[in-house]
Amino acid sequence: MFSFFSKPDTRKVLVSGIKPTGRPHVGNYFGAMKQNIAFSNSGDYRSFVFIADYHALTTVKNKEELSKQTVEMVAGYIACGLDINKAILFKQSDVPEHTELCWIFNNIVTVPYLMRAHAYKDHEAKGKEVNAGLFDYPVLMAADILMYGADIVPVGADQKQHVEYARDIAGFYNRAFIKDNREYFKMPKELIVERVATIPGIDGKKMSKSYGNHIELFCPEEELKKTVMSIVTDSSSPEEKKNPDENNIYNIHKHFLSTEEDLLLRAKFENGGYSYKQAKEDLLETIFKWRKGKIDIYMRLVKNPNKIYKILNKGGRIAKTEAQKRMKEVRKQVGLDL
Numbered sequence: 001m002f003s004f005f006s007k008p009d010t011r012k013v014l015v016s017g018i019k020p021t022g023r024p025h026v027g028n029y030f031g032a033m034k035q036n037i038a039f040s041n042s043g044d045y046r047s048f049v050f051i052a053d054y055h056a057l058t059t060v061k062n063k064e065e066l067s068k069q070t071v072e073m074v075a076g077y078i079a080c081g082l083d084i085n086k087a088i089l090f091k092q093s094d095v096p097e098h099t100e101l102c103w104i105f106n107n108i109v110t111v112p113y114l115m116r117a118h119a120y121k122d123h124e125a126k127g128k129e130v131n132a133g134l135f136d137y138p139v140l141m142a143a144d145i146l147m148y149g150a151d152i153v154p155v156g157a158d159q160k161q162h163v164e165y166a167r168d169i170a171g172f173y174n175r176a177f178i179k180d181n182r183e184y185f186k187m188p189k190e191l192i193v194e195r196v197a198t199i200p201g202i203d204g205k206k207m208s209k210s211y212g213n214h215i216e217l218f219c220p221e222e223e224l225k226k227t228v229m230s231i232v233t234d235s236s237s238p239e240e241k242k243n244p245d246e247n248n249i250y251n252i253h254k255h256f257l258s259t260e261e262d263l264l265l266r267a268k269f270e271n272g273g274y275s276y277k278q279a280k281e282d283l284l285e286t287i288f289k290w291r292k293g294k295i296d297i298y299m300r301l302v303k304n305p306n307k308i309y310k311i312l313n314k315g316g317r318i319a320k321t322e323a324q325k326r327m328k329e330v331r332k333q334v335g336l337d338l
């Protein structure tokens, strides 16, 4: 708690968001959540972790779904170990200043520049309708990141371009509105851990809720079993030796393992006599073991959303205070504050 006598907080700043478009999955966890939790819990960073519900609106058009999934994401983060006393955990829409900053940024980016964004191009290529929110997605994300002066943004590889956009937009803004060449908005850096940059899904493509190839961390047991047993494999017989690096089951399983366990698993694939059925059952067991204890925390929180609302309220108030300070300066710089 800040008091008159307390020193200013000089720690580096971490900012990371997750969209409440479903329950957290293995890709979210290893690609981003695990790093966010470790960095936040270390106490070495001023950590802003938020549920990107404004961003989710680009695809979710059902209020019950959006609020349920928001609760599930928060519960997932806490169940996975995020210490809520070490991170400012909040809901993006509780700090509408993000959209205000986004609007200001909208006026310094061009349409052709936004047309180069991967997410936009993918949608276009698939002939999907692109709403204006989706088109503007990277600008809102830049506002999320720059609002709090992020030094690091732990994310999976799919978000790399978005952090590059945030850096660009920081530069556009500084050049447009800051007279003395000062770097007002700091350049954020993506933090991508190579080994977990792109976790594959059950079909070997990048794991994603939108591809429906994801393994949820906290789904009911039967559902988890069904998903794991449906991991796509080739037609090798149980006796055949298999290359673990080309195997979907191994490429998911390895992330849950210590170095020693990983070596043992690799050997099973390489030596032959390890059926895909057995490999899937082993993965399932590993996931059950991993989530033991965590799932109880998750279920308790999901059943008691009042606790989650309180946590979000507290985090939202702290984030809002920061955002208001930022916007006071920004409004002055652009000439909105007379």
Ligand code: TYM
Pocket: 015, 016, 017, 018, 019, 020, 027, 028, 029, 030, 031, 032, 033, 052, 055, 140, 141, 144, 145, 153, 154, 155, 156, 157, 158, 159, 162, 196, 197, 198, 199, 200, 206, 207, 208
């Ligand atoms: P979202 O909700 O799609 O995913 C949340 C985080 O999970 C990572 N991730 C993965 N990492 C590795 N392999 C995968 N298969 C995989 N799938 C998902 C994502 O890279 C992400 O880090 N635009 C963001 C949300 C956001 C945000 C921000 C992030 C909004 N504002 C500001 C950082 C900073 C998104 O859609 O994440």
